[in-house]
Amino acid sequence: MRLLTLYIPILKGLRWEFSALAHLYPATEHRILPLFHLIHDQSRSVVPTFLKHLDHQPLEPGSALDIAVECHAPLTHQLRDLVHTPLFHISQRCLAGDMPRVIPVLRPDSPAPTVAAARHAAAQHRRGICVRVALHQMEANPHHTVDHVRDLLERAGQRPHNVRLIIDVGAVSGETTLTTHTTLVVKAVQALSETDWQLLAVSSGAFPHPVELAELPRRQPHPYLRYDASLWRRVTSELPDSRLDFSDYGVVHPHRPPAAPSSAPDPFLAYTVGEQWQVRIYDRRLPGNDDFMTLCSELTQSPDWPTAGARTSWGDEELLSCARRTRGSGRAGGPSQWLAWATSHHMETVVQRLNRIGRP
Template identity: 35%
Template sequence: MVPAHWGRAAEPNYRPVLTARRGTLEALRHLDGAAAALLAPVLNVSTMDHSLSDGLARLPPGLLPAVDVTALPDGVGGELVRWGVPLVPVAGLAESDARLTAHGLAARAYADRLVVRLRAGLDRSGPDATTAAVERIWRLTRLAPEQCELLVDAGDVCCQADVRLAEPRVRRLVDWARRHAWQAVTVAAGGVPPTLSRLPTDEPVRLDRWDWLLWQRLADLGVGYGDYGVDCAVAGADAAGDRLPTVRYTTDGAWWVYRWSRRGGRGDERVADLCRTLVSAPHWPTVGAGFSWGDHEILRRSRGMAGAGSTTNWAAWSTSHHLARVLFDLGRPDGAWPADDRRPGTRPGGEDRAWSGGERRTGGWRGGPERGRPGRPHRGGEAGRAD
């Protein structure tokens, strides 16, 4: 078998592993065509919701999600060809014969593609047994290796020790993968802690993006990048941890977590105060609301132009900004922010002065991705230098 020719693509290809819930689908729905073409999400489905297929049908043209129904029992719910929407099936090494056969039908019906998900922490049977498992997948789905993408899922990496343990394990798996003619190989990991409820409130708290650091350490392998968005990689974990207004805001190498309880008991006041604090922070992008749909919604709340929203909305804003930020970072040829990104009519921490409302056709939502220049993150209101 001839190994695939690997290397960095001319355009970034980002495969986030996301929970198939309303906030996630809302963030994906607001991507523009240019951003959607660079994004290949994997949606984890743990319960069969009849509104899920409707949500998938409303995704922008050009965005073809992969769907993992491993958590569902065999049967109609797991037969993706019955969903009636374009998608790519995701197969695990331990799937039943019946499910793999059904995945093959769905793959040939929609895109002639399949994602094989190899979990680095669980699928540890050795190279020969792993080869036998993927050959079984190819045989039952009736797909060639060249029609399949390998997703090496490193799982939860929440500290430096996790990165040290995961790196050699992932390298061994990628070395094994080079024996086969995969369409592409992506490494995904998640760095958000299982719960955020113990973090301080009413001040931005910095958390390192250990998943991003792991991928940077693997850059010499030429693999694609994936993560778990702003959620934890541990199944069933609640990244928000409570009902407080919470925004997880992605910057270069870190998340800034805003959990807000002050300004009285009214939700509108608390969310408005949270958003005002965020838009005045050094890590708020220069183009402001133009960076993503999520940034646009945050700016509206900071000005009292909309209500508090809900946990679904806060997750959607956080996810929207995260996707735009990662796409921007993957597209930087030298890994550096521009010295000055200001265009005529823009100002730091704000929107285009000429824009008075409506749908803005910039920033990776309903228009092409644009660049912002967040400053170095801070904690508790301390100023930071621009990156």
């Protein structure tokens, strides 16, 4: 019987995410299920790029990490049959190489070819499936949504005990939204808990939008509440007998464009501290990205720096190297590295908190 809470980060298949995953501590791999939500269209090579990143950031031999994959095709993209679905190609490629096992992700309204591809992938990888249900679709009648999910499982050839069901809340910002969503999620969990799923998780995101961050004063920490963690904590306290796993969008906004900034932004870092993020952005005063080293130096001397220091995560090791100016001939990295290090710290911190105090 699984006693510890599982962490399911929602990712977009970007290179810096794979860098963070490739450096997870072994103990963390058993407590995390990365879910990649890939937006597929004909104008972008989403699947080849995803597989290239997976190839270039191989996991350690014997890694316990599986990955859940959702390939969402816009309504304008016509899928003819399962072999033309992005999910089918990802599943087959992962089977052919030394890659993680794939858990296909479906929604109640997934088109028939995607359901067929998920059924095929589940049979090949033998890891079951995930189903994501949007909270707004459950508001009127949660039990009606359960019926839709059961119909989906019949089409996918799955039984509930092989299914990881995720209630997808979306963005949570502010106390009012938190209170409203808590009530709705409690009702949804009560309806869904009548079925014996492999796991039931609540997913939401609270990190601020880049537009909001752009206006922040520079060279000082800005605290932001992790309302996604607060939502999970409130729901689990109201339903102490329900076993809920935790899912979030990490240190990016749920609707953030799936790419690192194309221009050269000011050095920045989103650092997870308890149920807050401390966001630091430094204006440019030194050559290149050297102001990031100053940022790291001030972080490591602040109360935000964890007791375990660089042992907290691979990301913290890199941040300390930047603070000491010992990282690769003094290089401070760039936006992709800063996001990778922040994500590494966030993932390890969330799992460690879940293991230690039962809260993310």
